[in-house]
Each structure stands twice: as structure tokens, then as C-alpha cells.
Amino acid sequence: MGDILMPMIHLQARMNLLFASGPAPLDVDFKLAAGSLTGLCGPSGSGKTTLLRILAGLTMPESGLIRVGDRIWLDTAQRMQLPTQQRKVGMVFQDAALFPNMTVRQNVEFAAENRRDSLVDELLSLVNLVNLADRKPATLSGGQRQRVALIRALARRPDVLLLDEPFSALDYETRQQLLNELVRLHRQFGTTTVLVSHHQDEIQRVADRILELNQGKVTDIGSPSVAGKITPxxxxxxxxxxxxxxxxxxxxxxxxxxxxxxxxxxxxxxxxxxxxxxxxxxxxxxxxxxx
Ligand SMILES: Nc1ncnc2c1ncn2[C@@H]1O[C@H](COP(=O)(O)OP(=O)(O)OP(=O)(O)O)[C@@H](O)[C@H]1O
Missing domain, CATH: 2.40.50 (OB fold (Dihydrolipoamide Acetyltransferase, E2P))
Structure with missing residues (x-):
């Protein structure tokens, strides 16, 4: 899989958070291999969303360094911070947050910056949404909305794909289906992916490696699956x-x-x-x- 000597992502970050138990620092330093799929789990309020937001440039840590490939996204020592739009990052949250007045196709085109028609068509067909391309998000099922959110994130051709409990509001079967689709897309597009989920069994099934966050500190709990294997x-x-x-x-x-x-x-x-x-x-x- 990924090249451990040349990690895709090296993230060091420190910031004070107010946890339920009181103030304490989020303090992390880890590397993710290029093309890997990392499962991020941990109790509610342990800092998972904050970590993704720091990677995406939506939250600024008090100190930190983010290196992605040969690019620096953040270096607080140099007062350097790349804005979110300039980071090659795609994000999907639990609530798809699609533009309600745009059709499915327009939502994806908007993310693709209206440049690559063939990519939009390819993405729509990859998740079986061609026939629903002219529908508005409100008329879609929850699973279909999350599929749109997933391909919208990929339309930006991100190097890094961040998913914050993207499928937790869906029923068990739809969740399993979408997880499989996610793994397929992650491989096809070669993204370095971080998936936050409360469902540890599901993370075990799809992730190359699992990180557990507890009160702002990361524990590596290993490689759950044989690389590339998906349990049917x-x-x-x-x-x-x-x-x-x-x-x-x-x-x-x-x-x-x-x-x-x-x-x-x-x-x-x-x-x-x-x-x-x-x-x-x-x-x-x-x-x-x-x-
Ligand atoms: N900007 C901030 N400043 C101080 N504390 C913050 C800030 N943002 C979040 N927190 C606190 O940090 C803790 C971690 O929040 P976060 O949303 O990252 O947790 P989480 O692991 O994603 O939780 P959940 O699983 O419930 O979504 C919470 O106690 C939250 O209140």
C-alpha cells in the first residue's frame, strides 16, 4: 500500500480544548501513508471532528505543522497557513449539506468548478446517480444524498478525503453498501482517506489502520485488515x-x-x-x- 518512508500526511498539532472533563490540550503527531484509509474512532467529545477541521484548515491550532506530500499546508512557526480552498481536500459530514436549490448534477458541477463535464458524468455513474441527476436533494433518500456528498467531495480531485461519520444516520444495510462504495472510490481516486466512525466493527472491516483518539491524544491501535481486503x-x-x-x-x-x-x-x-x-x-x- 502506501509508502511509510514518504508519508502522504504528517500532522502535528496542539491546541487547548474544553473537554467535558475540563480544559486539556489536543496534542497529536502522526503520519498517514499515501493512499491509505485510516479509521479514526474514540469516545464522543474526544476531538475527532476538531482533528479533521485542523487538517481541512477550518480550525487553526495554537501550534502545528501539516505536510501533505511535498507541500506544507500549515506551519505555525513560519506563520504560514494555506486556506481551505487551496488545500486539495474533500470533506463529507453526517449531514450531506448539499445546496438545496441546485440539482444533483449542479451540486457536483459546482464542486468541480464547472470545468470537467466528463468527470461529473463519470462520478454520477460510479455511484448510480445518473437517473437522479436532475433531482433536487430534498427528493432523494438519505443514502442517495450521502452518495452525492461523496462524489461532490471527489469532484475537487482531492489528495486527502476526510469523512466525519458520513453514514451514521443511515440504516445498517445502506451503511454497508456505502462503505463498500467508499472503499472502491478511495482506491480508484487514490486518495489518502480518514474516516471517523462510531462503528468500530465497520472501521475494522474497511480501514488499513485504526487510530483511537482519547481526550485529544492519539493511540495507534494497529492494522485491522489485511491490506486491500474487504470482508463481504x-x-x-x-x-x-x-x-x-x-x-x-x-x-x-x-x-x-x-x-x-x-x-x-x-x-x-x-x-x-x-x-x-x-x-x-x-x-x-x-x-x-x-x-
Ligand atoms: N475551538 C474550540 N475551543 C475549545 N474547545 C473546543 C473547540 N472546538 C471543540 N472544542 C471542544 O473539544 C472537544 C472535542 O470536540 P470534537 O467535536 O472534536 O469531538 P468529537 O470526538 O468529534 O465528538 P463527537 O464524536 O461527539 O462528534 C469537545 O469537548 C468540544 O466542546
């Missing part, structure tokens, strides 16, 4: 459409609030419209539901 998540779906080709069969399957298209080998299995099947997201394999 079984999700029930219904077959909506079957298209048999010579060697493969294309199945359109409804899973909770979205459709997935899977290609399976033609032949031995005959799939029926309306049939309930189990899709193992992560490996994209199918099994018939046991009765």
Missing part, C-alpha cells in the same frame, strides 16, 4: 431485470434504496425476475436465498 457483507435483494448474453447474464438487482447491476456467468444458474437473492457486497457474488 451479505445483503438481501430482489432481481428486477435479467438480460442473458452469450457468456454472461446481466442482473439488475434492487438492494434497499438503490439498484446494482451484476454480471454473472450464463449457463448453470437461471435467474428469475422477482426472485430474492443474497448479494455479497465487497466480492459481488450471488447466492440464492435459503428457504
Amino acid at each position: 457483507v451479505p445483503i438481501m435483494g430482489t432481481i428486477q431485470e435479467v438480460q442473458v448474453e452469450e457468456t454472461t447474464t446481466q442482473l439488475r438487482i434492487r438492494l434497499t434504496d438503490n439498484l446494482v447491476v451484476l454480471n454473472v456467468p450464463s449457463g448453470a444458474q437461471e435467474w428469475q425476475i422477482g426472485e430474492t437473492i443474497v448479494v455479497s457486497l465487497g466480492t459481488e457474488t450471488l447466492t440464492r436465498k435459503a428457504n
Whole structure:
């Protein structure tokens, strides 16, 4: 995976915070490998959001140094601070915070600074939103809104992707689906990603490394997964459409609030419209539901 000798991110920061237990410093110094996906967990109020805000340039620490690749984003000793707009960073929060008067496409185009039409189309199709591109956010499901937020963050072609409990308001199945989509996009776009989540089991499933924050101090709790491995998540779906080709069969399957298209080998299995099947997201394999 990433190159440990040449970390993508080196973050040193110190600032006094007012914790529930009283004032204490947030004091961190860690490196993240290029292209890694780091899970950041810790109790409520331990400083997770503050850490992401410092990385994004939304909160200024009393002292700190942020190096991303060969660029310095922050060096308080030199009184140097790159503004958020100049940091190649994408952010997604629990509440998608989309522009309500813009369509899905306009929201993504705005982030892409209206420059790269092909990128916007590619992003919309990567998360299955092409058919909803002209809808306003209020008419979308929670999962669809977070997908828009995710591709909107990627439209800026960020080096660093920061996600602050992006899927916690969603139901279990949608959350698992979006986590898998996130991992795929993270790899495809080669971002160095930090994912804050209260769901440690989910972080374990997708992260290369987990950091735990406690009262403003970071503990490295190791590498949970074999690099690159995603544990498949079984999700029930219904077959909506079957298209048999010579060697493969294309199945359109409804899973909770979205459709997935899977290609399976033609032949031995005959799939029926309306049939309930189990899709193992992560490996994209199918099994018939046991009765
Ligand atoms: N600018 C600030 N100055 C002083 N204290 C702050 C500042 N910003 C946040 N805090 C305090 O720092 C602590 C950590 O807050 P933060 O939002 O980073 O925690 P968190 O781990 O993200 O919590 P949660 O999981 O509940 O979202 C809280 O006690 C908060 O009140």
C-alpha cells in the first residue's frame, strides 16, 4: 500500500480544548501513508471532528505543522497557513449539506468548478446517480444524498478525503453498501482517506489502520485488515431485470434504496425476475436465498 518512508500526511498539532472533563490540550503527531484509509474512532467529545477541521484548515491550532506530500499546508512557526480552498481536500459530514436549490448534477458541477463535464458524468455513474441527476436533494433518500456528498467531495480531485461519520444516520444495510462504495472510490481516486466512525466493527472491516483518539491524544491501535481486503457483507435483494448474453447474464438487482447491476456467468444458474437473492457486497457474488 502506501509508502511509510514518504508519508502522504504528517500532522502535528496542539491546541487547548474544553473537554467535558475540563480544559486539556489536543496534542497529536502522526503520519498517514499515501493512499491509505485510516479509521479514526474514540469516545464522543474526544476531538475527532476538531482533528479533521485542523487538517481541512477550518480550525487553526495554537501550534502545528501539516505536510501533505511535498507541500506544507500549515506551519505555525513560519506563520504560514494555506486556506481551505487551496488545500486539495474533500470533506463529507453526517449531514450531506448539499445546496438545496441546485440539482444533483449542479451540486457536483459546482464542486468541480464547472470545468470537467466528463468527470461529473463519470462520478454520477460510479455511484448510480445518473437517473437522479436532475433531482433536487430534498427528493432523494438519505443514502442517495450521502452518495452525492461523496462524489461532490471527489469532484475537487482531492489528495486527502476526510469523512466525519458520513453514514451514521443511515440504516445498517445502506451503511454497508456505502462503505463498500467508499472503499472502491478511495482506491480508484487514490486518495489518502480518514474516516471517523462510531462503528468500530465497520472501521475494522474497511480501514488499513485504526487510530483511537482519547481526550485529544492519539493511540495507534494497529492494522485491522489485511491490506486491500474487504470482508463481504451479505445483503438481501430482489432481481428486477435479467438480460442473458452469450457468456454472461446481466442482473439488475434492487438492494434497499438503490439498484446494482451484476454480471454473472450464463449457463448453470437461471435467474428469475422477482426472485430474492443474497448479494455479497465487497466480492459481488450471488447466492440464492435459503428457504
Ligand atoms: N475551538 C474550540 N475551543 C475549545 N474547545 C473546543 C473547540 N472546538 C471543540 N472544542 C471542544 O473539544 C472537544 C472535542 O470536540 P470534537 O467535536 O472534536 O469531538 P468529537 O470526538 O468529534 O465528538 P463527537 O464524536 O461527539 O462528534 C469537545 O469537548 C468540544 O466542546
